[in-house]
Amino acid sequence: MKIIPAIDLMSGQVVRLYKGDPKQKTVYSDNPIEIAQKWEKNGADMLHIVDLDATLGLGSNLSIIKKIIENISIPVEIAGGLRDESIVMDAAHISKRIVIGTLAFKDKEILKKLLEKLGSEKIVISVDHKDGKIVTHGWQKGTDIDLIDSIKDFLAMGFTEFLLTNVNRDGTLEGPDLEFLEKACNLNANVIASGGISNAKDVENVKEKNPFGVILGKALYENKISIEEAKKLS
Numbered sequence: 001m002k003i004i005p006a007i008d009l010m011s012g013q014v015v016r017l018y019k020g021d022p023k024q025k026t027v028y029s030d031n032p033i034e035i036a037q038k039w040e041k042n043g044a045d046m047l048h049i050v051d052l053d054a055t056l057g058l059g060s061n062l063s064i065i066k067k068i069i070e071n072i073s074i075p076v077e078i079a080g081g082l083r084d085e086s087i088v089m090d091a092a093h094i095s096k097r098i099v100i101g102t103l104a105f106k107d108k109e110i111l112k113k114l115l116e117k118l119g120s121e122k123i124v125i126s127v128d129h130k131d132g133k134i135v136t137h138g139w140q141k142g143t144d145i146d147l148i149d150s151i152k153d154f155l156a157m158g159f160t161e162f163l164l165t166n167v168n169r170d171g172t173l174e175g176p177d178l179e180f181l182e183k184a185c186n187l188n189a190n191v192i193a194s195g196g197i198s199n200a201k202d203v204e205n206v207k208e209k210n211p212f213g214v215i216l217g218k219a220l221y222e223n224k225i226s227i228e229e230a231k232k233l234s
Contacts, residue, residue: 001206001234002045002213003227004077004192005220007032007068009061010052016218018171020139022056028221036068039220042227046075046096048163048192048215054081055138066094077124079163080138085110092118099163101126102136104154105145115158124161124192125154130168132180139167148183161190161212169196171218176202181209199224203233 008015010025014032018024029035036047049068053059060081069076078091079099083106091098098118104111104125114123127147128135134145151162164184166177176196184191190212197203197219206214214234219225 001211002192003043003230003234004046004048004213004215005039005044005227006048006050006194006215006217007035007039008050008052008217009064011059012061012064014221015052016171016221017052020167020170022052024171026218026221032064033068033071036072039227040072040074043231044074044227046077046213047072048077048079048099048194049095051078051080052138054087056140057081057138062090065091069094079124079126085114088114089117092122097122097124097161099124099126101128102138105134105136105143105150108157112157120158120160123159124163125151125159126163126165127151127154127184128163128165128167129180131166135167147180148187151184151187151189155187155189161192163192163194163215164211165194166196170194172196173198173218173222173224176206178205178209181206181211185209185211197225200229200233203230207233 014029016026051061075096077097078095082088083103129147132147134143192213193206193211194215
């Protein structure tokens with residue numbers, strides 16, 4: 001299981017949001033390159049970098065993300081606001097993997113085209129949900145789309161990599177959503193678990209479901225778990 005710290009960017013700062021709410025923001029650093037180097041030094045397998053400004057339609061942190069990637073050697077996956085083909089290709093050009101959420105549910109034709117261009121290992125489908133129902137547009141819009149059915153549909157299209165976040169757990173330190181994680185992992189998909197991790201026991205519980213990786217966010221920034229601890233459990 002890969003240990004993947006998250007670096008969420010807003011106005012060039014490293015932040016965490018509570019349940020994706022930009023009004024409930026905690027700033028952890030003004031130096032994202034330094035944070036990325038710290039997580040790399042501590043043994044992270046990969047970084048998950050989220051452009052929250054792009055997600056919320058407030059701007060772009062892509063130039064900062066490029067600088068981060070230039071200053072570290074571990075793989076990076078870029079997420080947030082990748083909603084048209086040209087932006088996706090820009091992000092794909094500089095990173096190991098790109099995470100597509102809203103676009104994946106909005107335009108299947110562009111998605112198929114991207115799959116042909118980039119291949120399944122480069123594209124991670126972000127299946128963000130509230131208790132089993134997909135949410136899009138930076139978690140601001142609800143849908144009636146069933147989480148598990150949507151993963152099955154994407155698998156049938158040829159996708160293999162998924163980022164699974166129960167929005168109601170994200171940034172809460174209330175523990176991961178193991179129920180939906182187990183259902184997703186049982187589909188023979190490569191699933192990255194995200195949201196709610198608060199301690200080493202949570203990482204252990206996630207590991208039991210056999211995901212591809214786990215995202216460490218607030219728990220890491222609040223010193224409730226270290227990358228070294230998580231690596232021992234993975």
